[in-house]
Amino acid sequence: MGSLKIGKMIMRSLGRKPATLMYPVIPREWKERTRGHISIDMGTCILCGICGKKCPTDAITVDRDAKTWSIKRMQCIQCSCCVEVCPKKCLVNEATYTTPAVYKIVDTFEKPDNPEADSAGGSLKCDDTCVFCGICAKKCPQAAITVVREDKKWEVDDDKCTRCGLCIEGCPKKSLKIE
């Protein structure tokens, strides 16, 4: 038993720098894996909308007509779910936090016009090895594929299709390709 057992610790603290940091005046050191904020490379993005559908907090909105991708910064929980599901890997969770704000920030990014790249995408084709299992239709985030097993019918709506490639990955017979 004793009193002032913490004495040594306190004396050492007197000669030490504070354990806290005057953030954000003094910038902090970011760890390599820190999940700070989501950033997007709009040049690679195909506006498939999977990130928006999978987002647990509905923070991401993808508008295919206006060719925009927007994120509600205050709603995003930095879970990296969108980064994982993105088929083109154009989303990155960067280490730095966004600046503090007094209103709810919505960041909108526009897809740059690049007609050559758009037309070079080709369209989805299915060859005769297809067994009409319908997995591609289930996988399609835009519901662009229609499969009717009885009539042996396979159809794709080119306007809806984003060429994300999820159907190609899921096809058990490897019958699908973009050309």
Added chain:
Amino acid sequence: MAKRTVIPFGPQHPVLPEPIHLDLVIEDETVVEAIPSIGFIHRGLEKLVEKNEWPEMVYVIERVCGICSFGHGWGYCKSVEGNLGVTVPLRAEYLRTIWHELGRIHSHLLWLGLLADAFGFESLFMHSWRLREKVLDMFEETTGGRVIFSVCKVGGVRKDVSDEKLAEISAELNGMIPELKELTDVFIEDMSVKNRLTGVGVLSKEEVTELCAVGPVARASGVASDVRLDGHGAYAELGFEPCVEQDGDSMARCKVRIKELFQSIELIEKAAKSIPEGDIDVKVKGNPSGEFVGRMEQPRGEAYYYSKGNGSKFLERIRVRTPTNANIPALVKMLQGCDLADVPVLVLTIDPCISCTER
């Protein structure tokens, strides 16, 4: 007989980080009865299972609590994995165990700080939290988050940690031991702390068993109950023995948590040395269609995770029973007959987490 008075304690009280309300019936300065009431921060997280697909629900479940968030994520995954009959790779189980034990260290350090704050020892509170900060940095380095980690998923974990990094973390934790020892010695040996904790809020072994208390509250009264004994995760390989004290008072509850701090460092060291190579996740196919209950030993005690699936992407029901919920009857019992001045310390000794309790 002295006049009886009812004093409301909480939901807003300097000692309570989260809202619980107690009606204290007192005679002079002695508490005769305590009537608890909760329901101030119910968020309806269990109901969200109807809107979120089961793989995404783990992000919600992690947010049940900001302190034991990794354990909650693991408990949910364990329940759904049991439902689907998935076997998780051993490397993932080791990583989960390491993160869970790191979570225990940071939770116990937080609790020690809060306890010091409850009996008015401000500098002890600051030093406990200073050491806790180092553990949060380790979490950030390995998972990317300081409080919410988002690394646990059904079928394994999302991020791998290299063996070198694990050895580094283990060495850093071992380097913290002298400072931790110095800090915890203040709790065990300082006279002013002893005066506030020794012999206060005694619970006997029989009372603990009868009231179904869990976690450090039960272990401080000599009941060696710990879910980690069933060997989930990597605990079977690491060889685990629960920390038990016999006195049943506030000091015993403090000692159990202090022992667990050092035990967790040991477990992490063992796990970092013996972690096997291999995959960190398995591909999960299908949707859950049965019922399953998973149990976890959270820093505060035993927690239950029940999941019921109907073959669709949305689970039908999730139920979480948290350790604070189980410890409230024990708290009410230990408050009977205590001094009014000891109430804040006694409420703190069960390590109450009301957000967990109400979800």
